Amino acid sequence: MTRIWTDIDPAAEALLAGRLVAFPTETVYGLGGDALNDRAVAGIYEAKGRPTFNPLILHVPDLDAAERIGVFTEPMRHLAALFWPGPLTLVTPLHAEAGVAPLASAGLATIALRAPAHSLARDLMQAVGRPLAAPSANPSSKVSPTTAGHVMDGLFGRIAGVLDGGPCPVGLESTIVGFDGETPVLLRPGGVAEENLAAALGRPLTAHDGGINAPGQMTSHYAPDAPIRLNAEAPSAGEAYVGFGSSPKGDLNLSPSGDLAEAAANLFAMLREIDQSSRPIAIAPIPDHGLGHAINDRLRRAAAPRT
Ligand code: TXA
Ligand code: MG
Numbered sequence: 164m165t166r167i168w169t170d171i172d173p174a175a176e177a178l179l180a181g182r183l184v185a186f187p188t189e190t191v192y193g194l195g196g197d198a199l200n201d202r203a204v205a206g207i208y209e210a211k212g213r214p215t216f217n218p219l220i221l222h223v224p225d226l227d228a229a230e231r232i233g234v235f236t237e238p239m240r241h242l243a244a245l246f247w248p249g250p251l252t253l254v255t256p257l258h259a260e261a262g263v264a265p266l267a268s269a270g271l272a273t274i275a276l277r278a279p280a281h282s283l284a285r286d287l288m289q290a291v292g293r294p295l296a297a298p299s300a301n302p303s304s305k306v307s308p309t310t311a312g313h314v315m316d317g318l319f320g321r322i323a324g325v326l327d328g329g330p331c332p333v334g335l336e337s338t339i340v341g342f343d344g345e346t347p348v349l350l351r352p353g354g355v356a357e358e359n360l361a362a363a364l365g366r367p368l369t370a371h372d373g374g375i376n377a378p379g380q381m382t383s384h385y386a387p388d389a390p391i392r393l394n395a396e397a398p399s400a401g402e403a404y405v406g407f408g409s410s411p412k413g414d415l416n417l418s419p420s421g422d423l424a425e426a427a428a429n430l431f432a433m434l435r436e437i438d439q440s441s442r443p444i445a446i447a448p449i450p451d452h453g454l455g456h457a458i459n460d461r462l463r464r465a466a467a468p469r470t
Contacts, residue, residue, distance in 0.1 A: 166324035167311055171283070175290035177323040178203075183210055185300035185314045186287050187328030188279040190250045190336050190354050191307040191431070192314050193222065193297030194322065195287075204264040204296050210321040213303040218269035219296040220252050220337070221276050224288050229253075229276045232261045232294060238347065238364060242340065245363050248280035250333050250354025254341035267296045277337055283328040299336060300325075304386055306438075306465070309334050309431045334428035335457050340368065352457040354427070387438035391466040395445035402445040403437050410447040414440065417447075423454040430458055434465060 168174050174184045181203045183196050194211060196203035198221050208215050223229045226243045233255030235243070242253060257263065257274040268274045279285065288295060299307040300314045300322075308314045311327035338353035340360060349357055349368040361367050389403075397411045398404035404413030408421030415433045417426035426449065437444050446462060449455050 165315065165319045165322055167315070168324050168326050171286050171290050171326070174287055174324060174326045178287075178291050178293075178295065181206075182323035183207060183321075184287075184323055185308075185311070185318065185325040186284055186295075186297070187281050187311075187326065187331055188222070188284045188297075189281045189331060190279070190333045191309055191331055192300040192311070192325070193220075193279075193284075193295070194300035194314075194318065195222070195295040195297040197291070198264060198267050198294040198296040199262050201264040201266065204266045207296060207298065208266065210318060211298060211301070211303045213298065215266065216269050217303075218271055218275065219267050219298050221263065221267065221274060222284065222288060222295040222297050223276060223278055224248075224285060225278050228294065229255075229278065232258060232263060233274050233276050234258060236342065238345075239342065242360065242363060243278070246355050246360075247278040248285070249278075250280070250335075250337040251360075252277040252337045252339040252351075252353075254339060254350060263294070264296070273341070275339065281328060281331075283326055287326060306387060306431050306434050307336060309428075313432070313435065330428070330432070332428060333424075334430055334432075335454070335461065338457070343369070352460045354454070354457065356453040357456055358453065386465050386467075386469060387434050387444065389438055389441065390443045391462070392443065392445045393462055393466050394448045396448070398445045401442060403440040403442040405433055405437055405444065405446045407447040407449055413445075413447070417449070417458075423450065423458065427454045427458055430461065 196207045301317045309331040311325045314325045333354040338355040339350040341348045347368045406413040406416040
């Protein structure tokens with residue numbers, strides 16, 4: 164049985180007992196477990212069917228808590244000061260004595276850290292008092308959940324409960340940034356636009372070239388069941404169509420006013436909804452700047468040949 168809670172207390176109790184609880188963040192729902200508990204962390208991989216070479220993000224309240232786990236340089240502190248709490252994940256060297264379950268970082272010498280902004284996530288972390296390992300709360304390679312209902316659809320019976328905080332306001336996973344020496348590397352586009360990070364650092368980010376390990380960036384990911392055609396100016400016969408802005412009227416529209424933040428917030432819920440039509444899916448072109456960069460990244464993965 165998987166419970167749905169709106170109170171923090173039972174969720175915090177379950178986490179402290181080493182059980183798994185999905186909770187809302189501003190990006191997507193996370194599948195949380197105590198990051199210091201080996202069995203809880205192993206359970207996360209098991210519940211998701213996630214390959215154990217794909218490391219997890221640790222959720223912490225703030226930079227102080229993060230610095231107890233990871234080794235921060237000045238540019239990383241600068242990004243944390245500007246964008247935390249919020250949809251930014253920083254990959255740092257892992258403090259050997261931090262006590263983090265080795266499986267959380269998949270045995271890597273680095274760790275991904277983020278301070279989420281969602282008030283329920285923050286209250287939960289405060290009540291638990293431990294870092295929470297939390298990948299997106301979906302079965303591996305499926306579309307990320309932006310409501311408690313999505314979590315239940317994918318993980319019912321496999322986790323103790325879901326803390327229900329309604330729909331996630333950003334709707335796309337966090338931006339992941341690592342450093343290769345001094346050079347900032349964009350490991351995954353996400354809820355903080357790359358342009359804003361580059362402006363904060365005073366230099367462009369390098370595209371991920373496989374140099375830094377980001378095993379989660381497998382090509383087929385975020386996948387609905389139906390085939391997907393991108394950059395479709397209009398639907399062909401038999402296709403279900405997802406529009407953007409003033410594109411031709413379709414079954415759904417990510418943002419009739421052409422607002423990228425609204426489109427990001429709607430993306431995963433609409434991919435799930437359109438997938439129910441059992442027709443091939445066609446999606447309108449999305450401008451490739453700001454949050455559009457992350458939206459297009461997720462759409463390319465959703466459309467990639469399935470592995
Ligand atoms: O918004 C988010 O980031 C959500 C919410 C729940 O916080 N979480 C999320 O987690 O998207 P997940 O597991 O779906 O994606 C984590 C990504 C993976 O692509 C993984 O490879 C990468 O983070 N990652 C984790 N640790 C890493 C590390 N040490 N080095 C490089 N990449 C890492
Ligand atoms: Mg995920």
